[in-house]
Amino acid sequence: MAVQKPSIPKGTRDFGPEKMVRRNYIFSIIRSVFEQFGYMPLETPTMENLSVLTGKYGDEGDQLIFKMLNSGDYLKKTSVADYEAGSKTLLPKIAEKGLRYDLTVPFARYVVMNRNDITFPFKRYQIQPVWRADRPQKGRYREFFQCDADVVGTDSLICEAEIIQMINKVFAGLNITDYSIKMNNRKILSGIVETIGAPGKETDFCVAIDKLDKIGFDKVLEELAERGFSEDAVEQAKPILKMAGSNEELLAESKELLALSADGSKGVEELEEIFTYLKKFGVEDHHVDFDLTLARGLSYYTGAIFEVKVNNVSIGSVSGGGRYDNLTGVFGLPDVPGVGFSFGVDRIYDVMEELDLFPKDNLVTTQLMIVNFDEESETHGLGLLAQFREAGIKSEIFPSSAKLKKQMNYANKKSIPYVLMVGSEEIANGAYTLKNMETGEQDKLSVAEIIEKLN
RNA sequence: GUGAUUGUAGCUCAGUUGGUUAGAGCGCCGGAUUGUGGUUCCGGAGGUCGCCGGUUCGAGACCGGUCUUUCACCCCA
Numbered sequence: 001m002a003v004q005k006p007s008i009p010k011g012t013r014d015f016g017p018e019k020m021v022r023r024n025y026i027f028s029i030i031r032s033v034f035e036q037f038g039y040m041p042l043e044t045p046t047m048e049n050l051s052v053l054t055g056k057y058g059d060e061g062d063q064l065i066f067k068m069l070n071s072g073d074y075l076k077k078t079s080v081a082d083y084e085a086g087s088k089t090l091l092p093k094i095a096e097k098g099l100r101y102d103l104t105v106p107f108a109r110y111v112v113m114n115r116n117d118i119t120f121p122f123k124r125y126q127i128q129p130v131w132r133a134d135r136p137q138k139g140r141y142r143e144f145f146q147c148d149a150d151v152v153g154t155d156s157l158i159c160e161a162e163i164i165q166m167i168n169k170v171f172a173g174l175n176i177t178d179y180s181i182k183m184n185n186r187k188i189l190s191g192i193v194e195t196i197g198a199p200g201k202e203t204d205f206c207v208a209i210d211k212l213d214k215i216g217f218d219k220v221l222e223e224l225a226e227r228g229f230s231e232d233a234v235e236q237a238k239p240i241l242k243m244a245g246s247n248e249e250l251l252a253e254s255k256e257l258l259a260l261s262a263d264g265s266k267g268v269e270e271l272e273e274i275f276t277y278l279k280k281f282g283v284e285d286h287h288v289d290f291d292l293t294l295a296r297g298l299s300y301y302t303g304a305i306f307e308v309k310v311n312n313v314s315i316g317s318v319s320g321g322g323r324y325d326n327l328t329g330v331f332g333l334p335d336v337p338g339v340g341f342s343f344g345v346d347r348i349y350d351v352m353e354e355l356d357l358f359p360k361d362n363l364v365t366t367q368l369m370i371v372n373f374d375e376e377s378e379t380h381g382l383g384l385l386a387q388f389r390e391a392g393i394k395s396e397i398f399p400s401s402a403k404l405k406k407q408m409n410y411a412n413k414k415s416i417p418y419v420l421m422v423g424s425e426e427i428a429n430g431a432y433t434l435k436n437m438e439t440g441e442q443d444k445l446s447v448a449e450i451i452e453k454l455n
Numbered sequence: 456g457u458g459a460u461u462g463u464a465g466c467u468c469a470g471u472u473g474g475u476u477a478g479a480g481c482g483c484c485g486g487a488u489u490g491u492g493g494u495u496c497c498g499g500a501g502g503u504c505g506c507c508g509g510u511u512c513g514a515g516a517c518c519g520g521u522c523u524u525u526c527a528c529c530c531c532a
Binding site for chain 1: 493522529530
C-alpha cells in the first residue's frame with residue numbers, strides 16, 4: 001500500500017506540549033475561579049441523541065451539528081422513497097446521534113434527567129470541547145473548548161453579579177487588563193421594539209442592531225428598513241441607537257424612554273439591581289458597560305445578557321452569556337430559571353498570544369536533568385533521580401549514554417535550567433557537578449545541597 | 456451554505472513569456488571539540504512542487520476537478 005500523507009480534519013488542531021502547557025494554565029485559572037464561587041464540575045458525553053440537539057439552535061444551528069452515521073448497515077431502515085424525498089427525510093433514518101454543539105443544552109438535559117437528585121439552586125461548571133460544522137476562519141474552529149458555568153433554580157440577580165466578578169477574577173488571573181463586559185437585558189430590547197411600535201419583530205431588531213459596531217449607524221437603519229420596519233419605527237429607533245454616556249446616565253435615560261413598556265421597565269430595574277449587588281460585593285472596577293445595542297444571537301435568553309471583548313485585539317468576543325427562564329422547558333421541566341456564561345478558551349489563548357501575556361518562566365518543565373555518561377553513571381544517577389523526585393523536584397535522566405553534546409543540547413532545547421554531571425570522580429566524592437544552564441556556572445554539591453538549592 | 460484566496464525542503468519563502476539537474480535563509484544531522492549546551496567555522500542529508508486528470512515536443516508555472524489554508528457573507532466562542 002502506498003504511504004499516505006497524514007492529515008487532520010478541517011478546522012481541527014493538534015496541541016503540542018508548549019501549547020498544552022499554556023492551555024492548561026488558562027484552564028486551571030478558570031477552574032479555580034469557578035470553584036471559588038461554589039460551582040461543581042460536570043461532564044456529559046461527547047455525543048448526544050440528535051433528538052436532544054436538534055431544534056434548539058434554530059434551523060441554521062441544526063445544519064452546523066455534526067451528525068454520526070448509525071453503526072452497522074445504516075441503509076437497512078431506508079427506502080428509495082426516503083432517498084428521493086431528500087436529506088431531511090433520510091437523515092433521521094441513518095443518523096440518530098450527533099456531536100455536542102454547546103454545553104448548555106446537554107446541561108439542561110442533565111438537569112431534567114436528574115431533577116430528583118439535584119438540590120436547587122444547582123451550580124455547575126463544565127469544561128469540554130464542542131463541535132460545529134462551520135467553515136473555519138480566524139478565531140473560529142470546528143472543534144473548540146467551552147468553559148461554561150451555570151446556576152439554575154434561582155432567579156436571584158446575585159448570580160449575575162457573581163458572574164461579573166468571576167469574569168473579572170479570571171481576567172485578573174490571566175493578566176488581561178484592557179477589556180469590557182458589555183451588558184444588556186433582553187427585556188429592554190423587547191421594550192424598545194414595543195416602544196417604537198414594531199412588536200413581535202424582536203429577532204429582526206436584534207440581528208440588525210447587533211451589527212452596529214461592524215457596519216455603522218446608517219447601514220443598521222438601512223437593514224432595519226429592509227427587515228420590514230416602518231419609516232416611523234426606524235425614525236424612533238435613531239435616538240436609541242445614538243444613546244451614549246455613563247452607565248448611570250444610560251440607565252436613567254432608558255428608564256424614561258421605556259416608561260410605558262412593562263417589559264422594558266423591568267429590564268432596566270434588573271440591570272440597576274445587578275449594579276447595586278456589585279456595590280454590595282464591594283466591586284468597584286467591574287469593567288461593565290451597559291450597551292443598549294448588545295443583542296446576542298441565542299433566542300433562549302430572557303433577562304440579562306453579556307459579552308466580553310478584549311480591547312485592541314483582532315479577536316471577537318471571548319466570553320458571553322445570559323439569563324434564561326425556561327431552558328429545561330423543551331425537555332418537559334418548566335419554570336427552572338437560570339443564568340450562565342461561557343469562556344472561549346481558544347480565543348482567550350489567541351488574545352494572550354497576541355498581547356504576549358503568557359508567563360515566561362513558571363510554566364511547568366523539567367528543573368533538573370542528570371547526564372548519563374556510562375553504565376556506572378547511569379546506575380548511580382537512577383538512585384539520585386529517585387531522591388530528587390521524592391523531594392518534589394521535577395527531574396529526569398537522559399535515557400542513554402549519548403554524546404555529551406547531544407545531552408546538553410537536549411537540556412538546552414527543553415529549557416531545563418539545571419544539569420547534573422554524575423561521573424566516576426563525583427560518585428567517589430559524593431559531590432556532583434551542578435551546572436546552571438543559563439549562567440554557565442557550576443558547583444560541586446551534595447544531594448542535600450542540590451535539593452535545598454532547587455526547592 | 457455563497458463568493459474569493461492559498462499550497463514549492465521540518466519552518467519562512469524565491470523560482471523570469473512554459474525550456475537542461477527546482478534554490479536561499481533558518482532548522483536538522485555529522486565534524487572541528489571522546490566530561491560541557493546556547494557563539495563561530497567546515498561538511499552533509501532532506502522535494503511524488505497538495506492530490507487527480509487535461510493541454511503541450513516539454514508543466515512547479517497554463518486549464519479542469521478535488522482537498523487544504525486564509526478572508527468576507529450567514530452565523531457564532
